[in-house]
Amino acid sequence: MNFRDIEYFAVLAEHGHVGRAAEALGLSQPALSVSLRRLEQSMNAKLCKRTPKGIELTDVGQVLLSQVRRLRQTREDVMREIADLSEGRAGNLRIGAHAGLIDSLLGPACCTLLKSAPNVTLSVSVESSDAALAAIREGRLDLGLNVMQSPPHPDIVQEHLLDDTIVVFAAAGHRLAKRRQVTLDDLEDERWTATAFSAPALPLLSLALQDRGRKPLRYVVQTSSLTFRDQLVANTELLGTSSKRLLKQIKARHRVVELPIRGFNVKRSVGVFYRKDAYLSPAARQFISILKTTAKIIAKEQ
Known part of the structure; x- marks a missing residue:
């Protein structure tokens, strides 16, 4: 089995078209076709089939592509680890975080890390839980900071940091704002704003209403911005959820x-x-430790 053929196959699979893959690799189409046939012969299996739009992977091809991606991740991890050891380089830490954790947890932890390890560079993005998990599995993120999954994904390690209580909030002038107690029935005709980070509160609340024979929650505005959500709730009759x-x-x-x-x-x-199975750089391990310390401080203040 030729490793170059395997890499060519991966590029072909990702492009889904012989011509575009050959162009990306700097090969002629016949040369790429020869490489594919050689790989199929060495594996004694058909890896892809031609379609009017290009090529589609067979079941065997899908399995091979999955394993090739794992090999790529392992190769990248090895290169990063060798660079850390041989050059004393702190490296870049790629983090995807829940929007609601940016200010309270991620921000203070990043400040602490940068003070103690000034050569570390950070790439921080706001991600939903599903998006962060996918990026971590594919090697596009080193760490995710988000709501824990139950059950956890088999390829992902989750380390607990803190617990949150979810509440419903409204503008101070909302009709329900002065009540000492609000019932689920009171919420039936209310309008809501939801974010990509609202789970699990809003789905559970909607189910609770339906179990009582009431209408499900009515979402008027859905947004990925917590700042925008807060402005809407504060200046309209919409309700929202938050930790x-x-x-x-x-x-x-x-x-x-x-x-x-x-x-x-x-x-x-x-x-x-x-x-x-990922390589965790010294900076990543240090950052996890800082996150745990920061989370303990936050928990004491609650």
Whole structure:
């Protein structure tokens, strides 16, 4: 088996077209076809089939592509580890975080890391839980900071950091804002704003209403921006959900209140994620330790 043929196959699979793959590799189409036939002969299996639009992988081809991607990740991990050891390089840490954790947890932890390891560089993105997990599995992120999954993905390690309580909040002038207690029935005709980070609170709340024979939640605005959500809730009759911890920060910027909803008790756990077989640089291990220390401080302040 020729490793160059395997790499050519991966490029072909990713492009889905012999001509485009050959152009990307700087090969002629006949040369790429010869490479594919040689690989198929060495494996004694058909790896792809031609279609009017290009090529499609067979089941065997799909398995091979999956393993090739794993090999690529392993190769990249090895190169990063060797560079860290041979050059004393701190490297770049790629982090994907839940939007609600940027200010309270990620920000302070990054400040601490950069003070203690000034040569480290950071690439930080805001990611939903599903997007972060996919990026970690594919080697595009080193660490994820998000709501923990149950059950956890078999290829992902989750380390617990802290627990959150989810609450419903409204503008200070909302009709429900002055009540000592709000029932689920009171929420039936309310309008809501939701974000990509609202799970699991809103789906659970909607199910609770339907179980009581009520209408499900009515989402008027869906957004990926927590700042935009907060502005909408503070200046309209829309309701939203937030962690109790984050709501303290929202109250510092807007006139909003927590609604005391009877029978609504949703908690979630926040953790740091990384690929089970991934190389963790010294900077990544140090950052995980800093996250745990920062999370303990936050938990004491709640």
